[in-house]
Amino acid sequence: MGPKMPPAMGAPGITTFKADDFKAAVAQYRCLVSGSCKDAAGNSIAIDLPEAQVLRNQIAYRVMVDIEADYSRFEMNLTTQRAGFETGADTIQLGMSAAASLVGAADVKDILTASLTGFQGTRLSLDKNFFREKTTESIISQMRASRKTKQAILIKSLANRTVTDYPWEAVWIDLVDFYYAGTVPSALVEIASSTGKQADDANKELKDAAGKLAERTPEQAKQALDITAVYYKLEAAVTDPAKKAGAIQSLKNILTAVDKKPDDNASADDLLAQLRAAMGAAQDDKSGDKIAKLSAAMAKEKIE
Amino acid sequence: MAGTIPVAGDMKVENLAATLTTEEQLKFERLTVLEVDPNKVGNLATFENEPKRKGALAIVARGVNSPGIKILSPTVFISGTKTDVDVYRLSSS
Numbered sequence: 001m002g003p004k005m006p007p008a009m010g011a012p013g014i015t016t017f018k019a020d021d022f023k024a025a026v027a028q029y030r031c032l033v034s035g036s037c038k039d040a041a042g043n044s045i046a047i048d049l050p051e052a053q054v055l056r057n058q059i060a061y062r063v064m065v066d067i068e069a070d071y072s073r074f075e076m077n078l079t080t081q082r083a084g085f086e087t088g089a090d091t092i093q094l095g096m097s098a099a100a101s102l103v104g105a106a107d108v109k110d111i112l113t114a115s116l117t118g119f120q121g122t123r124l125s126l127d128k129n130f131f132r133e134k135t136t137e138s139i140i141s142q143m144r145a146s147r148k149t150k151q152a153i154l155i156k157s158l159a160n161r162t163v164t165d166y167p168w169e170a171v172w173i174d175l176v177d178f179y180y181a182g183t184v185p186s187a188l189v190e191i192a193s194s195t196g197k198q199a200d201d202a203n204k205e206l207k208d209a210a211g212k213l214a215e216r217t218p219e220q221a222k223q224a225l226d227i228t229a230v231y232y233k234l235e236a237a238v239t240d241p242a243k244k245a246g247a248i249q250s251l252k253n254i255l256t257a258v259d260k261k262p263d264d265n266a267s268a269d270d271l272l273a274q275l276r277a278a279m280g281a282a283q284d285d286k287s288g289d290k291i292a293k294l295s296a297a298m299a300k301e302k303i304e
Numbered sequence: 305m306a307g308t309i310p311v312a313g314d315m316k317v318e319n320l321a322a323t324l325t326t327e328e329q330l331k332f333e334r335l336t337v338l339e340v341d342p343n344k345v346g347n348l349a350t351f352e353n354e355p356k357r358k359g360a361l362a363i364v365a366r367g368v369n370s371p372g373i374k375i376l377s378p379t380v381f382i383s384g385t386k387t388d389v390d391v392y393r394l395s396s397s
Contacts (some may be wrong), residue, residue, distance in 0.1 A: 049325075051365055067380060080337040096388050097334055169376065170338035209343070214323070215312055215315050215319050215323055216323040216325070217319060217322055218318050218319070218321075218322045219322075220326055221321070221322035221323075221326050221329075221360055221362075224326040224329035224330050225325070225326060225359075225360055227329065228329045228330070228357050229357070232357055239321045252342060276332065279329075279330040282330055283326055283327055283330035283331055291326065291330070
């Protein structure tokens with residue numbers, strides 16, 4: 001769902017790029033670059049690289065406009081028709097063909113689709129279950145992000161690079177890449193890569209954490225058991241009106257003994273939370289000193 | 305915090321059990337998976353949050369009798385050697 005497109009924007013004559021026009025423009029560009037063509041009167045067309053650059057940019061932006069306009073429609077359809085994707089037998093392929101069929105200028109679509117053939121063999125091998133696990137929002141979000149990245153590269157290159165180092169063929173490769181970025185398969189590939197990277201990062205974190213868990217002695221394990229036994233007694237005591245005051249005082253004493261002096265007005269829940277934090281810190285302490293200190297502090301308290 | 309953490313692979317069984325016990329007890333967690341680290345001589349221990357107090361863990365060679373309830377039968381590095389072990393949960397009292 002979305003606002004109705006203004007007629008001027010929706011008029012195909014304004015934005016669509018017919019194949020014949022497209023091919024003629026590309027041919028003219030090549031003439032300007034090579035100087036090997038003649039005009040209608042039989043005169044040679046001189047090499048004119050600045051003019052070729054202008055023409056290159058015009059062609060690129062016209063194709064970009066077509067892709068842009070139809071991507072918006074594709075995205076909206078994807079949002080409203082996801083149920084259809086989920087029941088489809090070949091969802092990945094559907095995502096690709098749906099994107100292709102929505103490119104407005106039919107002939108340029110054919111050219112783009114033909115250019116995409118090379119992508120399909122290598123990029124459509126994703127597990128379909130992976131697609132089903134992704135929300136429409138995450139796919140669209142990925143498509144938007146990828147398209148912006150590709151479009152930024154295109155616009156920057158068109159503005160700053162001459163036809164010598166950024167010829168039309170290179171522009172076309174980037175245009176196909178831009179088009180492909182707005183398809184479901186591309187989004188899935190990107191999400192999969194991103195997930196893989198996250199897994200790699202997580203693995204690195206795991207490796208970095210190596211040695212975090214300090215070797216313990218059976219004595220320390222007993223202390224840990226004693227500490228948690230006291231913790232649960234305190235937790236129970238603060239719920240008993242007859243024992244609450246004494247338990248709160250014990251909690252304060254213990255925390256103070258382990259250099260975590262609490263606020264005078266701290267609630268029982270706050271004190272228990274601070275004690276849990278101190279217990280966690282004791283476990284992370286490789287030396288074992290904190291476990292011993294906490295254990296000793298608790299041993300001094302008389303908790304019923 | 306629950307999750308998977310590395311545990312040294314050169315410990316004796318009693319120290320491995322003590323290490324896992326202190327992790328469980330002081331962080332309110334429960335051991336769910338114990339396995340060798342495929343990348344080095346070490347082990348990986350996975351914990352889940354456990355609000356209720358659990359008893360200590362004991363680790364013995366596979367098949368050796370122990371008090372408690374057997375909860376896992378993993379292969380882990382003990383003193384630097386891959387060893388089949390049984391992990392028991394001792395009484396929580």
